[in-house]
Each structure stands twice: as structure tokens, then as C-alpha cells.
Amino acid sequence: METSSYSETSCENVNAVDLASSLAFRPRGSLARALYRKEKHDEYLSQFDKAEWYKCDLTEMPDTLASKFVQLEVDQDTLDFLDQSERKSDWIPTQIWHTLAKAFLGWFMTQTSINGWLQRGSMFVVSQSQLRNLLRVDDDWRSDELLDLGAGDGEVTAHLAPLFRKVYATEVSGTMRGLLQKRGYELLDVDNWNLNRKYDVISCLNLIDRCDTPMELLDQISKALKPDGRVLLAVVLPFSAYVESGAPDFKPKQLLPINGSTFEQQVKSVVDDVLTPANFEVISWSRVPYLCEGDLQQSYYWLDDVIFVLKLKSVT
Template sequence: MSLSSPWSKIRPRGSLARALHDKVLQDQYLRQIDKNEWYQCDLGLVPDVDLRNKFLQLDPDQETIEFLEESEKKSDWILTQVWHMLAKMFLGWFMTQTSINGWLQRGSMFVVSRQQLFKLLKCPQDVVYESLLDLGAGDGKVTERMSSIFRDVFVTEISPSMRNLLHSRGFHLLDIDKWYTLRKFDVISCLNVIDRCERPLDLLDQIKTALKPGGVVLLAVVLPFSAYVESGSSNHKPLQELLVSGETFEEQLHSFVEIVVKPANFEVVSWSRVPYLCEGDLQQSYYWLDDAIFVLKMKES
């Protein structure tokens, strides 16, 4: 990272002063990066021609930029960020990171905007679906961005503090162990959950059970693939391992489709590359990982 700024030549004393100084430099860097690169994919590295043809090019639209600007604003609330840092140090002894974020109401995520969702689903902007189920909905901020095109929105979530937030925002909370037996849904979203659960293959089977005929699945996964089970596993490893391979984003994406999507009897309708964004802290305004996002449907028998 190269920065030409007077701030880069100053090294203040005191841990908080140094943290704020480093944050200024990091935020300058974040403003300079080309955010279009988050959405770029080298299709020449995707060997499956049919999969290449289903790629949809997205970009950082207004809703995405607004999330980044709001994250930068929140990151500058110094007293709030110091409180969050101290609270996390204490609560981390007996709460998961997700539950801490829910309790503090911090660390909201962003995956796709409303306009990006329309493009992925290939639907008109006046469409209204009957039902959405968002699995592992967190604080509901991602769900809210999708909810306007659905009459009924249902959610699941393990974290108690996040469940409280979802309930306060008016979502229909379903039992984490019974959701797939209760009804069927037009769209089921599984955004950055499959690499965070103990039994991802069972989860895909449950999704198929709960999907309406002709329904679709919106699935996002961070690549490179790295499974981590936050709670319920003593070693944080899943009981069902997904052996995704490859050196590049594109190679990992192709591997994920071949060893996870197709064997689960799904086919890809469309896919793209998007940043998985998260509100920041005292170190920088926001963080991101590379997400592959798919619209899937059941294979016709």
C-alpha cells in the first residue's frame, strides 16, 4: 500500500492515538481502491463453457456505495468504537462473535443490493414473490434489502441476540431444527452459511425439501473456501467436509459447482462475483471478502 499523505510521515505516541492515525491511513487507502475490481472474474479460468455463459457482471451501485459511506461514518464514532472494543474483550469469554455483534448491534453485513438481486433473479422490478426464507439471517440487514419483493419473509438464526433483533424487526422466526418441515418457499437464501455449519450437505437436502416447485435458491459462499463452525463444534470443523480445491477464485468456483452444487441435484441459473462487506471498527471503516453468489434451481428429473 502506497500513500502520499502528510499523515503517513507522522507516528504519534499512545496506543489510541496510533490506532486513530493508522485508521486515517487505511481509510485513505480504501477510498482510493477501484471497487469495480471486487466484481471482476476471469472467465477464461472457468473451464465449464455453460457456467461461463451464466455469469452476470455486477458493479458497485448506489446502494453499495451508501453502505460503504455509512460504515465509514460509524467507524468515526470513536467513543462508540472504543466501547465496542472493550465490550468484545470481556464478552468474548462466554459469547460467540456473532452474539456479541448482535448484543452490541454492530458489524452489519452487505451482500447484494436490491437492483443486483433483480439482475441475478432475472425478474422485472415490479415482481412480488409470495415468500422468502433467509437462513442464518444475522441481524436482518441483508434480509431487509431483499424483503421488499416478497409478501412474507421468514428467517432462521442460531444466535440468541440476533434472534432478538430479527424479532424486533418483524420477521417471522422459524425453529432452527424444524424450518424445512413447516412450509415451502418461493426463494430460499443461504448467504455465507454453508461454510459455517456442521452439516452443509444435510442443509442442502433440507433446502430442497422446503423449496416450492419452480422455486430458486440464492446461495453465496466465500472463496477461497474455508469452513469454520462458530458454535456446536469443539474444534470448529464441520462434520461434513466440502473438499473445494483450486488456487484462484475461478478455479474454486468451478470446483464448488462440481463437488457441491451438481451432486446436490441443483443447476446454476446465474452467478456473479460480489464483495461480502462488513461494517468496520477502530482499525478501518469496513472489511470485505470475495463472494461467489449463485441462483440455483432443482434439476429436472
């Protein structure tokens, strides 16, 4: 997954808490102040009701879409990721080094490549058990081939991989490709992955809002999917398109017509205005947090994700 633009600074919805009163006492020294703020942010995170991540107001949905909603919840894999993020965030010398390195490397490397080089900023979207719930399969289910588009450092892929006998991946960043190869995934060319092969499951997690031609990508996915195949698609909402490299204004060539003022309204728009015209049918969907490892400011960050399981619409 292209993870660069989902850095910690873009996931600051957790900072909505008013910390003014708790920060009235200001320790002297920039590092002391940073650690004090981090302590207050992490205190808020520890008290935050994580069930909120998965809530959706289905009364705003048409019945045909509401009936396909799968209620998920925090599971052990999610808690393990949060625990790991908290431990890494507390490695203060490492976090200081990362801050300095990012400031220097940012002049000539993308944020994705920086994260890959520093091996930091890993993401979490969905656990294996949550994926089984979305796919509506039992614990013994396995499929043949998974293709994970824009797989990043492979942390997200690793939660999906045990359900498949073979895992393919694509990734633009050279440093991230190196990490994927170390995990044993077969890397495909980013321009030719859809040629001469069809897949049982294609995952496209938080990518269509970070690529230049998202409708073209969805068309490629539909043509590379086996007739009975499935697509696992995740999109951050509220929708905000951003292309990390290539476009001088960071805007994609193709703008997706996603509208609505609430999470639920935008989910409906994704289905009606993007997926249906692209010849996809929703099998199931849910709301999950798109989690990212933290830094010297706080232990982890998140954005709101809608995640779909899709199939090709039947030709009549």
C-alpha cells in the same frame, strides 16, 4: 446469516496495501497511533477501485458456466452501506466502548451474539437491484415467500425483503433473533424450518462454510423448495470452513470438497463437486464483495463472495 466468524479481523484482505512508508511517522499514545493507522487505511479504501470486487476471469470457466455469469457493479445501495460504515467507524467513543466490551464479552458469548448485543458489525451482500439482475426479473416482480437461513441481524435480509410478500428467517444467536423479531420477520425453529412448508425462494448467504453439516443443509433446502422455486446461495472464496460453536477445533463434521487455487477454479469446484451432487442447477451467478462494517482500524472490511441463483435439476 451467521456473521460471527466474518468479523473485521478475518476480512483483512484490504490490508494488503503496504503501509510501511506511510506509517513511518508514529504519533505518541496508543489511541493516537490507532487513529493515525485508521486514517491511512481509510485513505487507501477511498482510492481503491471498487470495480475490482466484481471482476471474474471467465476464460478459466467452461462455456456452460461462463454464459451464466451476470456482471454486477457498485450501485447506490452499496455506496450507502459504505457511507454508513464510514460514519459509524468515526464514532470514536462508541468504537472504544465496542473494543472494551468485545474483550470482556468474548469470554462467555459468541462473536455473533456480541455483535447482536452491541448492534455492530452489520453485513452487506447484495442489493435489491443486483438481486433483480441475478434473478433476471423486472422492477415490478414480486414473489410470495422468502426464507432467509442464518439471517443474523437482518441487515442483509432487509435488502431482499421488499421483493416478497412474506419473509421467514432462522438464526441461532438469541440476540440476533431479537433483532429479527423487531424487524417483523417470522422466526422459524432452526431444527424444524424445513418441515410442513415449502418456499418460493430460500436464501443461504455465507452459511454453508459456517455450519456443521453443509451437505445435509443443502439436502434440506432442496426438499423445502417449491418445484419452480429458487435458491440464493453465497459462499466466501477462498473456501475456509469454520464452525463458531459446538466443535472444539471449529471444524465441521462434513467437509465440502472444494478445491482450486484461484477464485474461478473454486467457483467451478463449488458447482461440480457440491451443487451438482446436491441436485442443483445454476441459473446465474456473479462475484460480489461480502462487506462488513468497520471499527477503530478501518471503516469497513470485505471478503470475496460467489453468489448463485439455483434451481432443482429436472428429473428425467
